[in-house]
Amino acid sequence: MHPIEKFLSVTGSIALGIVGYNTWRFISFHLALYGDRKLDRYKSKSQKSWAIVTGASAGIGLGYAEELITRGFGVIIFGHKLEELQQAEIHLRTISDDAEVRIVKLNAITASSTDIENALNEFKQLHITILINNVGGAVSWPFYKPYTEHTASEVDNTINLNARFMAQLTRILIPTLSHNSPSLILNMSSGSHMGIPWLCTYSAVKGFNASFSRAISREMKATGVAIDSIVVYPGDVHSQANTSGLAPFSPSSRQYAKMALDRVVTAVSQGRNEMSPFWMHGLSGVLDFTPEFLVQSLTKTSLEGKLKAQEQMMKVE
Numbered sequence: 044m045h046p047i048e049k050f051l052s053v054t055g056s057i058a059l060g061i062v063g064y065n066t067w068r069f070i071s072f073h074l075a076l077y078g079d080r081k082l083d084r085y086k087s088k089s090q091k092s093w094a095i096v097t098g099a100s101a102g103i104g105l106g107y108a109e110e111l112i113t114r115g116f117g118v119i120i121f122g123h124k125l126e127e128l129q130q131a132e133i134h135l136r137t138i139s140d141d142a143e144v145r146i147v148k149l150n151a152i153t154a155s156s157t158d159i160e161n162a163l164n165e166f167k168q169l170h171i172t173i174l175i176n177n178v179g180g181a182v183s184w185p186f187y188k189p190y191t192e193h194t195a196s197e198v199d200n201t202i203n204l205n206a207r208f209m210a211q212l213t214r215i216l217i218p219t220l221s222h223n224s225p226s227l228i229l230n231m232s233s234g235s236h237m238g239i240p241w242l243c244t245y246s247a248v249k250g251f252n253a254s255f256s257r258a259i260s261r262e263m264k265a266t267g268v269a270i271d272s273i274v275v276y277p278g279d280v281h282s283q284a285n286t287s288g289l290a291p292f293s294p295s296s297r298q299y300a301k302m303a304l305d306r307v308v309t310a311v312s313q314g315r316n317e318m319s320p321f322w323m324h325g326l327s328g329v330l331d332f333t334p335e336f337l338v339q340s341l342t343k344t345s346l347e348g349k350l351k352a353q354e355q356m357m358k359v360e
């Protein structure tokens with residue numbers, strides 16, 4: 044064979060192999076072919092296992108709490124409004140006869156690490172194996188606006204809500220999760236971690252969530268601690284915060300939480316430290332290989348619907 048033919052044949056086979064491997068990973072992940080959908084990996088055989096979910100009085104966090112109860116976990120739900128937490132607790136108790144629910148009222152923007160430690164003292168006897176760092180969102184109105192129109196406190200509050208709180212809570216809980224391992228930390232990032240205009244601080248903190256989660260995952264593996272840390276990248280999901288101008292086929296909060304929990308053990312068994320449980324959101328991964336001028340124009344087009352929806356909401360107010 045001519046050397047050029049040989050070179051093309053070898054590189055072609057490698058490229059095909061890579062495409063085949065990634066296609067298999069994509070399909071087997073989304074079908075959760077060899078998944079432990081009940082999350083038995085994180086359950087003790089001798090006692091009830093518990094999950095902490097932050098921002099769980101509504102939206103995706105409430106969806107996670109609902110789904111964890113159906114899988115037999117007790118849930119400790121964090122939120123900042125007592126009445127909403129109590130309503131969520133009443134609702135969660137209707138899901139199953141043996142549902143166990145505790146509530147923690149803490150403002151994730153302002154709570155100090157001492158406040159978090161004090162709140163967790165109450166649960167020392169519980170066998171906690173899952174932490175879902177879900178609380179987050181852009182603390183600004185309007186949601187999309189030029190960076191310089193954000194106030195100083197909008198910038199600080201967005202960082203505190205999305206980044207500082209989860210970093211402190213994780214630091215405090217790792218010894219417990221390590222003691223009760225195998226355990227799971229699920230961190231909610233967002234497709235916007237790529238950098239969305241008019242959403243600069245939020246995009247940036249979602250990047251923090253992602254690199255923090257991957258770093259924790261690698262540190263746990265390097266030190267032989269059986270804590271799985273997975274970052275999740277949602278696109279549009281119907282929630283309390285996201286109600287208009289959503290992309291077609293966007294899932295509900297409960298559907299999204301179910302997809303994530305159904306697939307998380309598959310993700311772990313595939314050696315992943317990140318996932319997009321809804322396949323349509325996963326397609327945004329191609330943007331990593333797309334030339335910047337195309338990303339720029341796609342971002343602008345996809346934001347147009349959202350900016351229109353925001354304008355409508357502002358007119359109604």
Ligand SMILES: NC(=O)c1ccc[n+]([C@@H]2O[C@H](COP(=O)([O-])OP(=O)(O)OC[C@H]3O[C@@H](n4cnc5c(N)ncnc54)[C@H](OP(=O)(O)O)[C@@H]3O)[C@@H](O)[C@H]2O)c1
Binds near residue numbers: 098103181204280296
């Ligand atoms: N929905 C989406 O399309 C989407 C897309 C990408 C990423 N995400 C990420 O997914 C996560 C959940 O989003 P979501 O849309 O489900 O949010 P959501 O509907 O706004 O729900 C947020 C939850 O957090 C609570 N919360 C808000 N501010 C708080 C504070 N200062 N202290 C404590 N709790 C507070 C809310 O309680 P109250 O109801 O009492 O305020 C609510 O329970 C976030 O990290 C978000 O960035 C969502």
